[in-house]
Amino acid sequence: KEKIEFTTEQQALMRVITDAYNKHQIPQDVTKKLLQDQYSTEENFLLLTEMATSQVQVLVEFTKNIPGFLSLDREDQIALLKGSAVEAMFLRSAQALNKKMPIGHTEVLEERIHKSGISEEFIKPMFNFYKSIGELHMVLEEQALLTTITILTPDRPYVKDQPAVERLQENVLDLLRKMCVLHHPQEPQYFARLLGRLTELRTLSHYHAEMLASWKVNNHKFTPLLCEIWDVQ
Numbered sequence: 001k002e003k004i005e006f007t008t009e010q011q012a013l014m015r016v017i018t019d020a021y022n023k024h025q026i027p028q029d030v031t032k033k034l035l036q037d038q039y040s041t042e043e044n045f046l047l048l049t050e051m052a053t054s055q056v057q058v059l060v061e062f063t064k065n066i067p068g069f070l071s072l073d074r075e076d077q078i079a080l081l082k083g084s085a086v087e088a089m090f091l092r093s094a095q096a097l098n099k100k101m102p103i104g105h106t107e108v109l110e111e112r113i114h115k116s117g118i119s120e121e122f123i124k125p126m127f128n129f130y131k132s133i134g135e136l137h138m139v140l141e142e143q144a145l146l147t148t149i150t151i152l153t154p155d156r157p158y159v160k161d162q163p164a165v166e167r168l169q170e171n172v173l174d175l176l177r178k179m180c181v182l183h184h185p186q187e188p189q190y191f192a193r194l195l196g197r198l199t200e201l202r203t204l205s206h207y208h209a210e211m212l213a214s215w216k217v218n219n220h221k222f223t224p225l226l227c228e229i230w231d232v233q
């Protein structure tokens, strides 16, 4: 049985990333609203654009806490944020859906998302992804590290100094690998499965602009920030 040791740097990194991740409150707001009422497709679209806009703002704050992120080239910081915002939102959505809830709440939530106005063709791939995240039963630290790894993806468009991003990402990957052995000792392949989800996440995120454009509403209005980050309008 492998004895897991964390260096002092890794312990500090884990604490900083987990604390920053815990500051996010949006997913609870979304699930609470969705469980409270059945909204029209217009109201759901507005809720999505509002939530997604604040999610981007929260993501910017989160990245400031990633050790070394602010030392990256300024334009590369923007490229990493722009390249990961949609994926981070879908990851948060998956975690929101898979949170432990009172009996029957998850079914209501799923039903309301099915009926939210999203076009049928995207329901299946989206819920497949949510289910595949749920099956992993990630602990909070793993969720926070996986989001960080998504942000620190070196091969995003327009990133100039990829090696600098790789160095930061490697530290987080090393830490995540240890956390996986610690929390899932019976599943030696768990870390690999976790990283495999990032491929599924990237594929799902390719559809996001189409998912929004095909939302069953007459007027697809976006905030300026979403137009910037989400390649819409």
Ligand SMILES: O=C(Nc1ccccc1)[C@H](C1CCCCC1)n1c(-c2ccc(Cl)cc2)nc2cc(F)c(F)cc21
Binding pocket: 026, 027, 030, 031, 034, 044, 045, 047, 048, 051, 052, 055, 089, 092, 093, 094, 096, 097, 098, 109, 112, 113, 116, 118, 208, 211, 212
């Ligand atoms: O807002 C959202 N997700 C969000 C989460 C975290 C942070 C920011 C946004 C939206 C809702 C969907 C129903 C209408 C209202 C918005 N949302 C999505 C979702 C996101 C983007 C596209 Cl293109 C399609 C679906 N999947 C969800 C799963 C959940 F358990 C869930 F609770 C909310 C979810």
